[in-house]
Amino acid sequence: MSPTPMPSLTGGMSFDNMMCSRCGEGFEPHEKIVNSTGELWHQQCFVCAQCFRPFKEGIFYEFENRKYCEHDFQVLFAPCCGKCGEFVIGRVIKAMNANWHPNCFRCEMCSGELADSGFIRNAGRALCHECNAKVKAVGLGKYVCHKCHGLIDDQPLKFRGEVYHPYHFICTACGVELDSSAREVRSRPGFANNDMNELYCLRCHDKMGIPICGACRRPIEERVVTALGKHWHVEHFVCAKCEKPFFGHRHYEKKGLAYCETHYHQLFGNLCFVCNQVIAGDVFTALNKAWCVHHFACSMCDQKMNQKTKFYEFDLKPACKKCYEKLPIEFRRRLRRQHEATPKKLVPA
Amino acid sequence: MNQAPVSCIPNTSKMSKTKKVLEESREIQNPELDLADKGIATFEEMPGLLNMLYITRLTLSHNKIKNVPPGLANLVNLEILTLANNHLEELPLSLSSMPKLRILNLSFNRLYGLPRGFGAFPMLEVLDLTYNNLSEKTLPGNFFMMETLRALYMGDNDFEYLSSDIGNLKNLQILVLRENDLIELPKEIGELTRLREFNVQGNRLTILPPEIGNLDMISNKSVFRLDGNEWVTPIADQLQVGISHLMDYLRSETYRILYSRYLTNKPEIPPPCIDKAKKISRIR
Numbered sequence: 001m002s003p004t005p006m007p008s009l010t011g012g013m014s015f016d017n018m019m020c021s022r023c024g025e026g027f028e029p030h031e032k033i034v035n036s037t038g039e040l041w042h043q044q045c046f047v048c049a050q051c052f053r054p055f056k057e058g059i060f061y062e063f064e065n066r067k068y069c070e071h072d073f074q075v076l077f078a079p080c081c082g083k084c085g086e087f088v089i090g091r092v093i094k095a096m097n098a099n100w101h102p103n104c105f106r107c108e109m110c111s112g113e114l115a116d117s118g119f120i121r122n123a124g125r126a127l128c129h130e131c132n133a134k135v136k137a138v139g140l141g142k143y144v145c146h147k148c149h150g151l152i153d154d155q156p157l158k159f160r161g162e163v164y165h166p167y168h169f170i171c172t173a174c175g176v177e178l179d180s181s182a183r184e185v186r187s188r189p190g191f192a193n194n195d196m197n198e199l200y201c202l203r204c205h206d207k208m209g210i211p212i213c214g215a216c217r218r219p220i221e222e223r224v225v226t227a228l229g230k231h232w233h234v235e236h237f238v239c240a241k242c243e244k245p246f247f248g249h250r251h252y253e254k255k256g257l258a259y260c261e262t263h264y265h266q267l268f269g270n271l272c273f274v275c276n277q278v279i280a281g282d283v284f285t286a287l288n289k290a291w292c293v294h295h296f297a298c299s300m301c302d303q304k305m306n307q308k309t310k311f312y313e314f315d316l317k318p319a320c321k322k323c324y325e326k327l328p329i330e331f332r333r334r335l336r337r338q339h340e341a342t343p344k345k346l347v348p349a
Numbered sequence: 350m351n352q353a354p355v356s357c358i359p360n361t362s363k364m365s366k367t368k369k370v371l372e373e374s375r376e377i378q379n380p381e382l383d384l385a386d387k388g389i390a391t392f393e394e395m396p397g398l399l400n401m402l403y404i405t406r407l408t409l410s411h412n413k414i415k416n417v418p419p420g421l422a423n424l425v426n427l428e429i430l431t432l433a434n435n436h437l438e439e440l441p442l443s444l445s446s447m448p449k450l451r452i453l454n455l456s457f458n459r460l461y462g463l464p465r466g467f468g469a470f471p472m473l474e475v476l477d478l479t480y481n482n483l484s485e486k487t488l489p490g491n492f493f494m495m496e497t498l499r500a501l502y503m504g505d506n507d508f509e510y511l512s513s514d515i516g517n518l519k520n521l522q523i524l525v526l527r528e529n530d531l532i533e534l535p536k537e538i539g540e541l542t543r544l545r546e547f548n549v550q551g552n553r554l555t556i557l558p559p560e561i562g563n564l565d566m567i568s569n570k571s572v573f574r575l576d577g578n579e580w581v582t583p584i585a586d587q588l589q590v591g592i593s594h595l596m597d598y599l600r601s602e603t604y605r606i607l608y609s610r611y612l613t614n615k616p617e618i619p620p621p622c623i624d625k626a627k628k629i630s631r632i633r
Contacts, residue, residue: 268570274429274452276474276499288546288572299477300433300454301385302408315479315504315525316546316572326386326411326434327457328629331480331505334528338550341576 020045048072095119096126107131155180160197173204185210186221227251228258239263287316298323367394371401380404380426386411392418399423410434410454419443433457433477445469456480456502459630462487468494479525480505482630485512493517504528504548507625516540527551527574530621536560545570551577555616557584559608562599567592579619583607 018033019026022045027033034046047054050072061073068076078087082098083105093100093115102115109131120132127135130149137144143152146162157166157180166178172185183205184197200208211220214230215237225232225246238245241263252264265271265278272279274295284291284307297304298311298320305311305320312324314335324332367387374382375397382404384395389412392398399420406429414435421430422443429452437458444450445467453470456479463483468491476498484507493514501518504527511526516537523546524538531552538544539560547566555578566573573592580588583604587595598604625631 273475273500276451288570300431300456301410302381302383302406302429302431303385315502315527315548316523317477317502322386323410323434328480330627330629338577 022046050076091115096121109134157182157199159184159199169199171201171204172198173200173208176201183219185219228253228256241267287313287318289316368396371395371397374404375401378403381406381408383408384412385409385431388412389414391416392421402426405429405449407431417441417444422447425449428452430454440464440467442466448472451475453477457630463489463492465489466491468492470495470497472497474498475500475502477502478506479503480628480630482507482628484508485510488512496520499523499543500546501525505628505630509553511535511538513537519543522546524548528577532618534558534561539563546572548572548574549578550574553619553621554578555581555619556608556611557599559599559605562596562604564596567596581611581616 018040020042021039022041025042027040027042032043034041034043036046046067048060048069049066050068053069055067055069059070060067061070061077062068063073063077074087074089078089079092079099080086081088081101081104082096083100086101088099088101091102093102093105095105095114103113105114105119105126106112107114107119107128108125109127112128114126114128117128119126120129121127122132122135130144133149133151134144137151140151143156143163144150145152145156145165145168147164147168150165152163152165155166156163157169157178158164159169166180166182169178169182170176171178171182178199178201181202182199183202185200185205185208186197205219211224211226211231212218213220213233213236214228215232218233220231220233223234225234225237227237234247235245237251237258239251239260240257241259244260246258246260250261251258252261253259254264254268259267261278270279270283270290271277272292272295273289274291274297277292279290279292282293284293284296286296293306294304296306296318299317300319300323303320303322305318309320311318311320313319319327367384367389370382370384370387373379380403382398382401385408389395389409391414399418400423402424403426404424405426407424407427408429408431410431410433412435414432415438417432417437417440419441420443421441425448427447428449430447430450431452431454433454434457437455437460439460440455440463442464444453445464446469449472450470451472452475453473454475454477456477458481460478460481460483467489473495474497476495477500479502483503493512494517496517496519498518499520500523501521502523502525504525506529508526508529509532511531511534513535514537515521515524515535518541520543521541522543524541524544525546525548527548528551531549531554534549534554534557536558537560538547539558539562541564544564544566545568547564554575564573565571575588575592575595583598584595587598
């Protein structure tokens with residue numbers, strides 16, 4: 001049912017066999033006669049079948065051979081829109097067990113018009129094809145390409161916050177079709193907006209000189225630490241022993257590894273034997289140990305000693321001459337015998 | 350050479366010297382107090398010492414001190430206490446409550462035991478017990494609870510066995526067991542991963558637990574002294590070629606099998622090799 005308003009016409013014909021379609025009476029000469037689709041009316045008879053008033057601007061709606069003014073027709077017969085509740089005049093979309101204005105019938109997810117593109121019923125909702133595919137993909141644990149809306153079966157390419165089939169893009173530098181190994185590069189460092197990002201194939205990306213972190217092997221886009229001949233994310237440049245980041249604090253290198261001050265000295269022996277602290281100034285090294293210069297002393301009487309002081313050793317401890325001579329004779333005899341047995345290490349040092 | 354009895358005649362020159370040192374120290378509030386070789390026999394010869402709370406080091410080596418008063422623990426700022434070469438036979442329990450004591454030297458004394466609870470030191474890093482009369486039978490139960498220890502000198506004592514609790518001393522870098530009577534070593538020594546000086550010279554050892562092979566004893570920062578024991582032939586042979594060969598051998602499957610065979614069929618325990626009767630520490 002799609003009633004079309006019809007223009008009312010007036011015209012002169014032969015009077016003899018003409019009669020009003022409504023009252024059946026003939027017409028007076030010179031009387032204005034309404035002619036519509038071959039039927040004739042007295043002007044006062046050409047009225048709405050419901051309200052008996054003339055048609056406003058001559059527009060009427062016809063239903064089952066009766067004519068109605070726009071208002072009464074709508075009240076009696078016009079469908080209501082399932083969304084806005086208004087009468088639907090003109091094109092009516094009948095779908096989902098209701099009537100709709102064409103621009104009221106929209107996808108429940110993306111709000112795109114469905115009138116011309118068709119729709120898919122999904123769990124009681126009307127969805128466009130793309131949204132339906134997305135819903136299905138999520139159900140399958142897959143992504144939907146943001147460009148072609150197809151399912152992404154292989155690895156997706158993430159770009160500017162959306163996912164795509166990699167083959168929709170080419171490398172910004174060499175133009176080769178990309179695969180999922182392509183790298184997104186922030187083209188304006190310091191700007192957070194990823195609208196500025198660009199895509200590069202792995203080869204071009206490597207050639208661009210973007211530093212790769214020696215620890216995590218990912219590109220470094222923030223601050224770069226350069227040490228041990230490699231680049232590092234600030235938070236990935238850590239002590240080889242305690243794994244805490246240096247964050248700009250001094251580090252010590254040994255055999256290609258970096259250490260914090262504490263662990264470097266702990267591992268490589270530059271802690272003073274007496275104070276057990278990192279030796280800041282000159283180091284006194286002897287007997288497999290190290291001392292702060294001012295902490296090097298006789299192990300028995302605590303008298304300070306220096307480079308020139310002659311000292312004896314037992315159990316790899318230093319003893320000044322005075323103390324050594326006070327040790328039990330039998331002990332000294334044993335020591336002497338021992339040192340004779342191992343002639344490489346001569347005492348006094 | 351060491352005259353045991355204290356002379357009856359007061360040695361006035363030495364006495365006054367001790368007091369003079371104390372007075373000078375008080376005047377300048379010197380935190381380091383040196384009283385080595387002053388002929389001191391008792392703490393009464395050092396009046397006011399126990400009130401000098403500011404001192405961080407006290408050196409009393411080469412004296413004739415027999416007893417340490419419990420009040421010494423009043424010196425709460427003391428970090429280094431050296432009592433080497435005295436006549437100590439026992440110690441007060443209070444010593445182990447000294448909150449800042451880091452280095453304690455008790456070498457060359459006559460200690461037959463240590464007080465119960467001795468291992469309670471909160472900060473002790475270096476403990477020198479060289480040349481005393483200690484053995485596993487006279488160590489207090491908590492001795493190996495001193496986790497802060499980085500050096501433990503126990504050479505010239507009378508240990509035949511070492512407690513497996515030694516494994517608790519995780520920070521130990523130096524362990525000297527030279528010239529005891531050790532018959533075997535506990536496998537827990539293999540847990541002392543920071544050990545870099547290990548001396549078991551002159552004992553009665555025949556075999557080594559394979560776990561010793563875990564220790565890093567071959568770096569140029571490590572000293573491992575093993576001679577003067579009665580090693581079984583395979584160990585003696587490896588030792589002849591070098592420490593690194595021995596360490597490799599201890600880790601090998603061959604030695605693991607050999608060791609378990611030794612455990613079931615123990616090698617004969619060698620007799621004590623050192624005549625300790627001559628030790629000065631034996632004087633009673």
